[in-house]
Each structure stands twice: as structure tokens, then as C-alpha cells.
Amino acid sequence: MADTFDDLENLIACPHCDALYHVVSPKVGERAVCHRCHAVLIAPKRRAGMSIIMLALSVIVLVFGSIWFPFLTIHTSGFSNSATLLDAAFAFTDGPLLLLSLPVLALIVVIPLARVMLLIYVLWPVVLDRKPYQKAREAFLLSEKLRPWSMAEIFALGCAVALVKVADLALIGFGPAFYMFCTLVVIIVVQDNYMCRWSIWASLDPERDV
Amino acid sequence: MSGTGQLAALTAREAGLVGCRRCTRVWPIERTECGRCGASLESRDPKSLSRVWAWWTVGVMFYFPANLYPMLSTRTLLSTSESTIVGGAIDLIHHGSIGIAVVILVASVLIPMAKFLCIAFLALSARRNTDMSAGSRQHLYELVEYVGRWSMIDVFVVAILSALVQLNVAASINPGPASLSFALSVIFTMLSAQAFDSRLIWDRIEDADKPATPSTGASSPRQEDAYS
Ligand SMILES: [Zn+2]
Numbered sequence: 194m195a196d197t198f199d200d201l202e203n204l205i206a207c208p209h210c211d212a213l214y215h216v217v218s219p220k221v222g223e224r225a226v227c228h229r230c231h232a233v234l235i236a237p238k239r240r241a242g243m244s245i246i247m248l249a250l251s252v253i254v255l256v257f258g259s260i261w262f263p264f265l266t267i268h269t270s271g272f273s274n275s276a277t278l279l280d281a282a283f284a285f286t287d288g289p290l291l292l293l294s295l296p297v298l299a300l301i302v303v304i305p306l307a308r309v310m311l312l313i314y315v316l317w318p319v320v321l322d323r324k325p326y327q328k329a330r331e332a333f334l335l336s337e338k339l340r341p342w343s344m345a346e347i348f349a350l351g352c353a354v355a356l357v358k359v360a361d362l363a364l365i366g367f368g369p370a371f372y373m374f375c376t377l378v379v380i381i382v383v384q385d386n387y388m389c390r391w392s393i394w395a396s397l398d399p400e401r402d403v
Numbered sequence: 404m405s406g407t408g409q410l411a412a413l414t415a416r417e418a419g420l421v422g423c424r425r426c427t428r429v430w431p432i433e434r435t436e437c438g439r440c441g442a443s444l445e446s447r448d449p450k451s452l453s454r455v456w457a458w459w460t461v462g463v464m465f466y467f468p469a470n471l472y473p474m475l476s477t478r479t480l481l482s483t484s485e486s487t488i489v490g491g492a493i494d495l496i497h498h499g500s501i502g503i504a505v506v507i508l509v510a511s512v513l514i515p516m517a518k519f520l521c522i523a524f525l526a527l528s529a530r531r532n533t534d535m536s537a538g539s540r541q542h543l544y545e546l547v548e549y550v551g552r553w554s555m556i557d558v559f560v561v562a563i564l565s566a567l568v569q570l571n572v573a574a575s576i577n578p579g580p581a582s583l584s585f586a587l588s589v590i591f592t593m594l595s596a597q598a599f600d601s602r603l604i605w606d607r608i609e610d611a612d613k614p615a616t617p618s619t620g621a622s623s624p625r626q627e628d629a630y631s
């Protein structure tokens with residue numbers, strides 16, 4: 194039966210339920226949805242590449258800002274302490290708990306940062322209408338695989354919970370890094386929802402310009 | 404755009420093709436690597452379920468010490484106390500922060516338990532018939548994948564508290580051994596959910612109600628206004 198589909202380039206299979214479709218590229222602002230499981234298959238956006246790059250650049254600046262500046266400060270009965278984002282990651286210092294420091298650092302800082310850097314590498318030539326970089330496909334694949342492991346937004350909610358826990362014990366001050374980190378979280382969420390993965394893969398297709 | 408009423412959709416596998424789960428490109432079924440994105444291709448991952456169960460077992464194993472050992476130890480001028488996940492939530496209720504106690508209980512107890520049960524149910528129902536429709540099971544799977552990550556919140560709370568509350572003799576908070584086993588339990592359960600091939604959910608239905616006359620071609624996906 195495969196020979197009835199001689200032009201495989203114009204077909205897509207839903208990654209969730211395997212339903213097969215003809216590609217009908219939707220207009221900008223519209224989206225193509227799987228009949229069966231309702232997954233969004235294609236959702237192109239206007240000037241998406243450039244917007245994603247700008248958002249990614251601001252995430253990089255904000256990540257370094259939120260590492261550098263004080264994150265939270267605490268005052269109570271004459272004692273005070275200030276913690277940076279890195280202090281929070283390296284709070285696990287007791288023996289085997291040390292194992293946890295690196296994963297926590299990766300989940301809240303390294304992976305979100307790596308993902309936006311990979312995206313810039315992937316999209317920069319595409320936006321300029323040049324040939325994609327040699328490793329662009331590997332880079333985008335890696336960025337997609339890292340997606341569930343980027344947990345900045347969960348860490349932000351964790352801050353809220355922690356603050357309520359110590360609120361009656363001490364006075365809490367918010368450092369500049371705290372606001373930078375919250376902005377960063379919002380940008381990452383917006384960016385992930387704005388990105389049409391199908392459009393990016395289509396623009397990286399090595400057969401496209403042959 | 405047309406295509407409504409295409410209830411028994413033709414799948415890539417029925418058409419003798421294999422779809423890439425990363426970039427949705429379609430290839431002949433014998434192909435093993437996607438020519439567009441480089442991901443490996445598998446019409447149905449035969450080892451999917453055994454990997455799901457392997458990660459699931461490790462995840463459950465780490466969940467027990469996560470609840471038995473202390474998550475935090477709090478030292479003040481007068482006393483030192485250690486609290487487990489549930490113990491910490493009970494303390495919060497005594498202090499009147501019922502909202503936060505609910506967040507902690509939902510994220511650290513309800514979600515992990517529900518997640519273990521849901522993954523087990525999805526993995527079992529991929530092999531057997533169930534009353535739950537494929538659409539609902541697909542939604543359940545997406546919910547598990549989306550919500551599961553949020554269990555990590557308790558580990559982050561411990562990290563923030565331990566970094567912040569270091570006030571010399573007045574008070575200090577330090578992480579307990581449960582934080583490591585809890586984090587590992589969340590990570591392994593995420594790996595278990597990711598190992599599940601959700602296309603297995605839909606296969607049984609196809610086997611059950613195959614259309615009398617095979618479809619001759621693929622339909623088009625539904626077009627929607629993204630802002631509706
Ligand atoms: Zn689908």
C-alpha cells in the first residue's frame with residue numbers, strides 16, 4: 194500500500210496517535226489539529242524566528258543577571274543572611290546529598306540556558322534565509338529532548354511556597370535576581386507556546402533546497 | 404477544510420509507513436533513522452512497556468524512603484526538629500497556613516501516588532481492553548506528563564529554605580536525606596512516563612473496529628483559528 198503514497202514529503206503522522214495526514218499548511222495564526230487526539234500539529238506564527246531569537250537573548254541576559262545579583266535576603270532578631278540562586282542549588286552539602294546539587298543546578302539554570310542558546314544557534318541562519326548550520330538538526334533535537342527537564346517555572350513556585358513557610362519567622366527581602374528570575378520564567382513559558390516545531394523542522398529539512 | 408467524520412483515521416503503520424515522533428515526517432516502515440531530524444524511527448517501540456515498568460519500579464522504590472526520612476531539619480535556639488513531607492504539612496496546618504499545606508500535600512503526596520497509578524493503568528491497558536476510551540487515556544497520559552514535573556517543587560522549597568535560613572545561632576534549616584530520594588523518585592517517574600509510547604493507546608481500537616473497506620488515503624488535519 195506504501196506505493197500509493199509516493200510523495201511522503203507531503204504527509205505527516207501525529208506523534209501521539211500515529212494518524213496519517215496530508216500536510217495542509219495552515220495560514221499564519223491558524224493551526225492544524227489531529228482529528229483523533231486533538232494534538233496541535235502545525236501552528237505557524239508571523240515573524241516567529243526573529244521573535245524567538247529576541248526572547249532567547251533576553252533569557253540569556255536574565256539568567257546571568259539572576260545568578261550574579263542577590264536572590265533573597267532574610268532578617269530576624271539581629272541576624273541576617275542573603276542567598277543567591279547558586280546558593281540555593283548548592284544548599285545540599287551533607288555527604289550523599291551533594292549528589293543533588295548538580296541536578297538542581299541543571300534543572301533551574303543550566304538546562305533553561307542551554308535550550309535558548311541551542312535555539313539561537315538553530316534559528317539564526319533560518320531567520321537570515323541562509324543554509325542552516327551543520328549541527329542545527331542535532332541542536333534542535335537536543336533542545337526538544339531537554340524540554341521537560343527545564344524547571345525554572347517550578348522553582349519559581351517553590352520560592353513562593355518557601356517564602357510563606359518562613360514569613361512568620363523572619364522578614365524577607367527580594368533581591369534584583371528574584372525579579373529577573375520571575376521575568377525569565379514568563380519569557381520561557383511564552384516562548385515555548387509560541388514556537389511551531391513543525392515549521393522549524395521543515396526549515397531545517399536537508400532535502401528542502403535540493 | 405474537510406475531513407470531519409474521519410473517525411477511523413488511517414495510521415502511518417496501516418499505510419506501511421512510520422512517522423517520526425519528533426518532527427512528524429513520514430518514512431517507509433523499514434527506515435530506522437529520520438532523514439529530517441535524525442531521531443531514530445520505530446513504528447511501535449517494542450521495548451516501550453518494559454522500560455516503563457523498569458523506571459516505574461525504581462521510582463516507587465525511592466518514594467518510600469522519601470516519606471519515611473526527614474525532608475528538613477530545623478534548628479533554633481531552643482530546639483532541633485526534623486520533619487518529613489507529611490509532618491511538615493501538618494505543622495503548616497497547625498500554624499494556620501492551610502493553603503500552602505495543601506500545595507505541599509498535592510505536589511508531594513497526591514501527584515506522585517496518582518502518577519504511579521496512572522502510569523500503571525496506561526501500561527496495563529495498552530495490552531488489555533478497558534472501558535476508558537482512547538481519547539480519555541491520551542488525555543490522562545498528557546496530564547501525567549505535564550503534572551509529574553511539578554512534584555519537584557518540594558525539593559526546590561528545601562533548597563531555598565536551606566540556602567536562606569542560615570542565621571548563625573538564631574535559626575538554621577538543613578536538607579534531610581528524604582530530599583535526595585524524593586528527587587530521584589520524581590526523576591525516575593518522569594523517565595517512566597516518557598518511555599511510554601502513547602501510540603499504543605490507539606492501536607487496540609484500530610484492531611477492534613477496522614473499517615470494512617480500508618481507507619484509500621490520508622485525510623487532512625482539522626484547521627482551527629489559533630486564537631479561538
Ligand atoms: Zn493524533
Ligand SMILES: [Zn+2]
Pocket residue numbers: 423424425426427428437438439440441442
Ligand atoms: Zn524526524
